[in-house]
Amino acid sequence: MTVHPASSNPAAHVEQTNAGLTITLAGDWIRANTLPDFGPLIAAMQRANAVHLCGEGINAWDSSLVNLALQLHREGQRQGIALTTELPPGAEKLLALATSVPPIATKTVDTSLAARLAAINPLGWAERVGRDVASLFEFIGALLSALASGIAGRARVRLTDLLQMAYQTGPNALPIISLSSFLVGLILGYLGAVQLQQFGAGLYVANLVTVGVLREMGALMTAVIIAGRTGAAYAAQLGTMRVNEEIDAIEILGVSTMEFLVLPRVLAVVIMMPLLTLYADVLGILGGGIVASGLGISPLQYWTQAQSSLGLDHLLVGLFKSVLFGALIGIAGCRAGLNAGRDSAGVGRATTEAVVVALIYLIVADAAVNILCQLLEI
Amino acid sequence: MRTGIAVKDLTLAYGDRIIQQDLTFNVEPGDIFVIMGGSGCGKSTLLRNMLGLETPTQGDVQYDGESFLRASAPERRLMRLNWGVTFQQGALISAMTLAENLSLPLELYTSLSAQERKELIDLKLSLVGLGGYESYYPSEISGGMRKRAALARAIMLDPRYLFFDEPSAGLDPLSSRRLDALIRSLAESLGATVVMVTHELDSIFSIATRAIYLDNQTRTLLDAGTPSELRDNSEHAVIREFLNRGGERSLTSNKEAP
Numbered sequence: 186m187t188v189h190p191a192s193s194n195p196a197a198h199v200e201q202t203n204a205g206l207t208i209t210l211a212g213d214w215i216r217a218n219t220l221p222d223f224g225p226l227i228a229a230m231q232r233a234n235a236v237h238l239c240g241e242g243i244n245a246w247d248s249s250l251v252n253l254a255l256q257l258h259r260e261g262q263r264q265g266i267a268l269t270t271e272l273p274p275g276a277e278k279l280l281a282l283a284t285s286v287p288p289i290a291t292k293t294v295d296t297s298l299a300a301r302l303a304a305i306n307p308l309g310w311a312e313r314v315g316r317d318v319a320s321l322f323e324f325i326g327a328l329l330s331a332l333a334s335g336i337a338g339r340a341r342v343r344l345t346d347l348l349q350m351a352y353q354t355g356p357n358a359l360p361i362i363s364l365s366s367f368l369v370g371l372i373l374g375y376l377g378a379v380q381l382q383q384f385g386a387g388l389y390v391a392n393l394v395t396v397g398v399l400r401e402m403g404a405l406m407t408a409v410i411i412a413g414r415t416g417a418a419y420a421a422q423l424g425t426m427r428v429n430e431e432i433d434a435i436e437i438l439g440v441s442t443m444e445f446l447v448l449p450r451v452l453a454v455v456i457m458m459p460l461l462t463l464y465a466d467v468l469g470i471l472g473g474g475i476v477a478s479g480l481g482i483s484p485l486q487y488w489t490q491a492q493s494s495l496g497l498d499h500l501l502v503g504l505f506k507s508v509l510f511g512a513l514i515g516i517a518g519c520r521a522g523l524n525a526g527r528d529s530a531g532v533g534r535a536t537t538e539a540v541v542v543a544l545i546y547l548i549v550a551d552a553a554v555n556i557l558c559q560l561l562e563i
Numbered sequence: 564m565r566t567g568i569a570v571k572d573l574t575l576a577y578g579d580r581i582i583q584q585d586l587t588f589n590v591e592p593g594d595i596f597v598i599m600g601g602s603g604c605g606k607s608t609l610l611r612n613m614l615g616l617e618t619p620t621q622g623d624v625q626y627d628g629e630s631f632l633r634a635s636a637p638e639r640r641l642m643r644l645n646w647g648v649t650f651q652q653g654a655l656i657s658a659m660t661l662a663e664n665l666s667l668p669l670e671l672y673t674s675l676s677a678q679e680r681k682e683l684i685d686l687k688l689s690l691v692g693l694g695g696y697e698s699y700y701p702s703e704i705s706g707g708m709r710k711r712a713a714l715a716r717a718i719m720l721d722p723r724y725l726f727f728d729e730p731s732a733g734l735d736p737l738s739s740r741r742l743d744a745l746i747r748s749l750a751e752s753l754g755a756t757v758v759m760v761t762h763e764l765d766s767i768f769s770i771a772t773r774a775i776y777l778d779n780q781t782r783t784l785l786d787a788g789t790p791s792e793l794r795d796n797s798e799h800a801v802i803r804e805f806l807n808r809g810g811e812r813s814l815t816s817n818k819e820a821p
Contacts, residue, residue: 433611433654437614440667
């Protein structure tokens with residue numbers, strides 16, 4: 186039997202003898218040519234007790250030839266058929282290399298719908314969430330313990346680290362906080378103006394902006410920006426330290442990572458958040474004033490009206506939120522960084538996780554504080 | 564009393580994947596003990612388990628007769644006082660200068676004055692040939708210098724045990740040999756027991772007093788002895804070949820193993 190490809194050059198001739206099956210290859214066994222179908226050759230093997238692969242007629246070859254030899258070798262192993270080869274020396278060497286280490290059992294993945302549905306396993310998902318929540322509380326407990334040690338003067342918190350983190354979190358963030366809070370005030374002003382003007386109550390834009398910014402948007406928008414900026418930076422810093430084994434070295438030295446790495450970062454963001462929020466409040470109210478001036482409200486009228494709604498309770502609720510948000514951002518960022526894998530992809534995942542988790546924490550915490558304030562009539 | 568390190572029936576795994584199983588060996592006081600084997604055989608994982616950075620599936624590690632794995636956190640902290648560890652990349656804290664890095668163990672575990680700490684830091688940096696580099700950050704010095712600075716940090720408290728994870732990785736041959744000589748010299752001077760993970764033959768033959776070979780096919784400890792004994796007399800062809808030819812063995816190892 187001779188198997189001829191459409192474009193001639195490489196050919197395989199199969200001959201059955203008493204000694205076994207001989208497959209003789211000829212022509213140019215290179216990728217650029219159309220190779221004979223391996224199927225009939227492998228099928229022919231099944232009727233033999235020994236196979237000899239002869240390549241004496243080969244002019245040129247590349248990996249295509251070694252591939253055929255390897256396929257025959259594997260089939261021979263599966264069928265228990267002895268395969269001998271007589272190929273060009275380079276191809277013989279490559280075949281020897283390819284067959285020197287037997288392949289491991291192929292990992293099979295069940296892609297059926299039933300298997301995929303089983304993999305969803307809502308109980309497993311709930312278990313993971315439960316474990317994650319438990320680990321979060323464990324982290325918070327360790328952080329509070331480190332804070333207590335810090336207050337008692339026993340913790341190893343480096344003041345220089347704390348100041349550096351505070352500087353990065355606070356003053357360095359002022360430009361972006363300025364822009365965002367001013368524009369949030371402006372947006373709130375426009376939103377209110379459109380509605381209030383229908384009732385001839387355009388002046389109350391000042392109340393809406395002031396209460397909205399002080400109580401809600403000042404803290405929330407600042408927190409969103411700090412989560413993206415500082416929380417992600419914390420995760421990247423600690424994740425990189427994990428990859429570089431710096432955290433292992435710190436643990437081996439007996440230094441608490443919670444005191445040495447986490448506490449200064451969380452404290453820095455907790456300290457800077459209320460200050461940034463106050464700054465954002467001022468700029469937000471200013472942004473609303475710009476809208477008011479467009480409605481024909483004088484700056485004095487706007488300020489007088491804003492003052493009437495400028496309650497201490499609104500301010501304190503906003504500041505309380507900012508402290509809470511700061512702690513949550515710090516916790517999400519540091520936790521993601523410390524739990525990062527030991528490869529560079531782990532740092533990327535940790536950074537993403539820090540931001541996503543922080544945003545979820547912020548929304549949940551904001552809703553909880555608002556409900557609490559409603560219940561307490563604050 | 565110093566009785567060295569005893570590793571007993573240690574099994575290491577990541578999830579369901581067994582890395583090494585039933586590892587049992589002793590490191591005698593004063594040994595320069597090398598854990599060797601091909602890439603991916605679990606050498607560094609074994610070291611991390613011995614250091615308590617990862618938890619083995621089963622087994623125990625004892626230092627001077629006391630179990631480290633079963634010790635409480637404060638007991639572990641006390642035991643770690645006797646250790647000096649350097650990691651593959653040095654693992655100096657990047658936000659701190661070399662002096663601050665070296666000062667950390669002194670601040671934690673001693674009541675030395677700032678001046679005394681400064682003098683000790685100067686001494687240890689000079690011992691590793693980095694005198695005058697106190698105010699440099701790790702990013703401002705070369706990879707080889709970082710490893711030497713990490714060695715200086717590891718010997719700050721004059722430890723009984725020194726651990727090295729691939730100390731020569733990423734260094735040129737000359738720097739590697741100098742680092743080997745430095746490790747041997749410091750270990751002898753301090754009377755420290757050294758446990759080192761490496762697959763560099765030059766390092767193994769130049770400083771190791773004893774060695775074990777971890778096999779990545781059988782996932783077990785195949786043999787232990789001095790490097791020369793293992794090279795010449797090991798009953799396992801894979802070890803003789805590893806110690807004679809090094810990296811060339813990897814592709815054909817499992818064919819030729821006895």
